[in-house]
Amino acid sequence: MRLFPTLTLALSLVSGAAQAATDIDFFFPVPVQGKLALEMTRLVDVFNAQQNDVHVTAVYTGAYDDTNLKTRAAIQAGRPPAVVLMSANFIREYVINNQAIDLGRLIAADKETPDAFINKFFPAVRINATEAGHVYGVPFQNSTPILYYNTDAFKEVGLDPDKPPATWQELVDVAKKLTKRDGATMTRSGITVLSNYDTLGWLVSGLSMSNGGDYYNRNWGGEVYYNTPSTIGAVQFLDDLVHKHKVMPEGVNDANAASNAFFAGRTAMMIHSTGALGFVRDNMKLPMKVAFVPRALRNAVPIGGASLLIPTGNTPEREQAAWKLITFLSSPEINGGWSRFTGYFAPRMAAYDTAEMKDYLSKNPDAKVAVDQLAYAQPWFSTFNTVGVRKALEDQVQAVLSGKIKPADAMANAQKAADALLRPYVEQTALKLPE
Numbered sequence: 238m239r240l241f242p243t244l245t246l247a248l249s250l251v252s253g254a255a256q257a258a259t260d261i262d263f264f265f266p267v268p269v270q271g272k273l274a275l276e277m278t279r280l281v282d283v284f285n286a287q288q289n290d291v292h293v294t295a296v297y298t299g300a301y302d303d304t305n306l307k308t309r310a311a312i313q314a315g316r317p318p319a320v321v322l323m324s325a326n327f328i329r330e331y332v333i334n335n336q337a338i339d340l341g342r343l344i345a346a347d348k349e350t351p352d353a354f355i356n357k358f359f360p361a362v363r364i365n366a367t368e369a370g371h372v373y374g375v376p377f378q379n380s381t382p383i384l385y386y387n388t389d390a391f392k393e394v395g396l397d398p399d400k401p402p403a404t405w406q407e408l409v410d411v412a413k414k415l416t417k418r419d420g421a422t423m424t425r426s427g428i429t430v431l432s433n434y435d436t437l438g439w440l441v442s443g444l445s446m447s448n449g450g451d452y453y454n455r456n457w458g459g460e461v462y463y464n465t466p467s468t469i470g471a472v473q474f475l476d477d478l479v480h481k482h483k484v485m486p487e488g489v490n491d492a493n494a495a496s497n498a499f500f501a502g503r504t505a506m507m508i509h510s511t512g513a514l515g516f517v518r519d520n521m522k523l524p525m526k527v528a529f530v531p532r533a534l535r536n537a538v539p540i541g542g543a544s545l546l547i548p549t550g551n552t553p554e555r556e557q558a559a560w561k562l563i564t565f566l567s568s569p570e571i572n573g574g575w576s577r578f579t580g581y582f583a584p585r586m587a588a589y590d591t592a593e594m595k596d597y598l599s600k601n602p603d604a605k606v607a608v609d610q611l612a613y614a615q616p617w618f619s620t621f622n623t624v625g626v627r628k629a630l631e632d633q634v635q636a637v638l639s640g641k642i643k644p645a646d647a648m649a650n651a652q653k654a655a656d657a658l659l660r661p662y663v664e665q666t667a668l669k670l671p672e
Contacts, residue, residue: 261319374544376584444471514580621662
């Protein structure tokens with residue numbers, strides 16, 4: 238079944254020989270499970286078939302971190318891709334390093350202002366797409382974490398599947414009831430929180446914000462808040478799920494392992510991305526539902542996902558061709574279709590005004606949870622040296638989950654490591670006082 242409507246484009250007739258199409262390449266990642274790479278390639282084929290001015294070669298570049306590395310290498314080699322679907326929280330660093338173009342003049346060519354353009358997208362995704370009032374990214378696929386839960390497991394232990402846990406304490410209480418053991422062996426965990434690289438930092442940032450604090454300086458790329466009560470408390474909560482309440486498996490739980498355990502009934506709940514909703518829905522044979530991530534002091538979740546950017550180093554012709562692809566992909570029809578296929582929510586607000594999306598949400602209320610949760614969504618952690626600074630925390634939290642270190646000591650270590658990685662930018666941007 239085709240999930241994207243065919244767009245009818247008028248062909249312009251020109252006198253003389255037709256000009257050759259501008260060839261561009263498009264780097265795109267697939268950070269969650271599913272058949273997304275094949276669908277993106279199909280979508281690019283649709284774009285190529287509908288017009289003659291631009292020919293796009295779609296290049297699958299792995300996960301978000303892999304795409305970042307390959308894009309930087311291509312820029313440094315003088316052969317940048319024309320368009321990249323880049324992890325939204327990397328855009329600030331690309332701006333800092335002068336590796337992404339300001340999209341203002343391309344927007345202006347469409348007779349719009351940058352503000353009018355970016356205001357077509359949900360407020361929660363705008364901060365990661367802009368820097369100092371300039372638009373550098375066009376949101377395309379976005380997510381928040383959500384709670385997936387097995388409704389049969391709820392019924393089995395006398396829980397109401399229409400009343401998922403709403404707070405951290407309720408999550409602990411429910412997880413205890415759902416956990417099964419055969420002697421000392423946990424045969425079904427009550428909850429699994431993903432703890433692989435990239436996802437772990439994202440989830441801890443949300444837990445920290447829910448716990449009343451913030452995770453980084455939203456206005457400057459040189460400061461993170463790891464060694465603070467709110468973040469220490471978030472990591473303590475994860476530690477307690479494993480070592481105090483014993484309702485979550487010890488060690489690192491990656492996306493594949495957690496999803497497979499959920500499908501097999503070996504974990505009753507998991508906190509995972511909305512971007513995996515299509516994959517989970519296709520593979521989960523047991524009845525399930527989704528809900529908001531339980532809160533500590535307040536509902537708060539981080540935005541995830543990716544935006545379309547144009548790296549520096551392209552010719553004006555390639556930039557214009559790139560913008561044509563970006564305009565196609567970010568249209569309400571295409572953005573909505575991608576959302577329906579993947580489970581990501583569509584960042585383009587008008588996508589939800591289409592008849593196809595209204596019909597889809599009426600038949601798939603689980604997809605509406607992510608949209609409703611946007612009322613509590615916060616921008617995604619972004620700094621100078623984003624990956625290194627993120628991994629400084631993730632290494633320590635993984636050690637906590639493996640029982641090797643306590644949360645307070647781990648976060649002190651993480652803060653020290655992050656500060657060292659941020660120092661070059663801090664010194665670069667420091668106010669230079671006259672001697």
